[in-house]
Amino acid sequence: MANELYPVFLKVQQFDTLIVGGGEVGLEKLTFLLKSSPKAKVTLVGKEIKTEIKLLAANHDHVTLLEREFFNEDLTGMQMVIIATEDHETNVSIRNEAKSRDILVNVADTPDLCDFYLGSIVTKGDLKIAISTNGKSPTIAKRLKQALNEALPHEMDSLLQNMRVIRDRLGGNFGFKVKKLNHITQSLVSQRQNDNPCPEGCPLAQKD
Structure with missing residues (x-):
């Protein structure tokens, strides 16, 4: 089940x-x-x-x-x-x-x-992920927590803090914004070693 x-x-x-x-x-x-x-x-x-x-x-x-x-x-x-x-x-x-x-x-x-x-918790600033094994194995939950802590980029919280600005600067309708934001977050994950909290193509990286 x-x-x-x-x-x-x-x-x-x-x-x-x-x-x-x-x-x-x-x-x-x-x-x-x-x-x-x-x-x-x-x-x-x-x-x-x-x-x-x-x-x-x-x-x-x-x-x-x-x-x-x-x-x-x-x-x-x-x-x-x-x-x-x-x-x-x-x-x-x-x-x-x-x-x-x-x-x-x-x-x-x-x-x-x-x-x-009380499940294992992964925290990256405002991002919080709770892990549950339905009470079956706290050890597995702990290992998953370690894996997620290593996998999630440090820039994740910086992006969260800037999401409102990013969203406000994006033009177009709701569907376009969702697609663009998905692209931005995907870029962040794939470029986790990049020290820039705003990945390439992010509106914040563009000069006014």
Whole structure:
């Protein structure tokens, strides 16, 4: 069966996320989240919180740490919860409570209990690509991330920043603009070693 997941990109700084677990897995999940969304509003609760988590939180004003036992009331007001304790039964119990409150849930290393997965992410400035293996193999997702990071040219973000100018300078109808923009982006990929962020034929390379 084909992968039926529906990919979305969440503005996690606009709602509240809870991470349960202050150990190695909790650190991994918090690090992943903040690397992609540094301004994410996150509350992390754990009986014991690793020093690395405390250091990470100290550099992010929107992260709150609660070093204590988890209570069901911690779920109040949350839109998303990532459950990362090291006890399976605890994870299941928190997951069931969160589901009863209609909260999106991710349970670490337990795909069958997840509403969503935290896939590998490739970022080139404003370009962001999320990779999913439908929970089957994080290792393959990681390898694909490495391959895409190497394959995508560094000039990609420069082109994205200039796309509005490029589009505005192009004459002709919509169909012509699409064709021309396709040509420009194809040239960028095929000339990835070129230091010029605007490939040959790009309107920005033409003098007024």
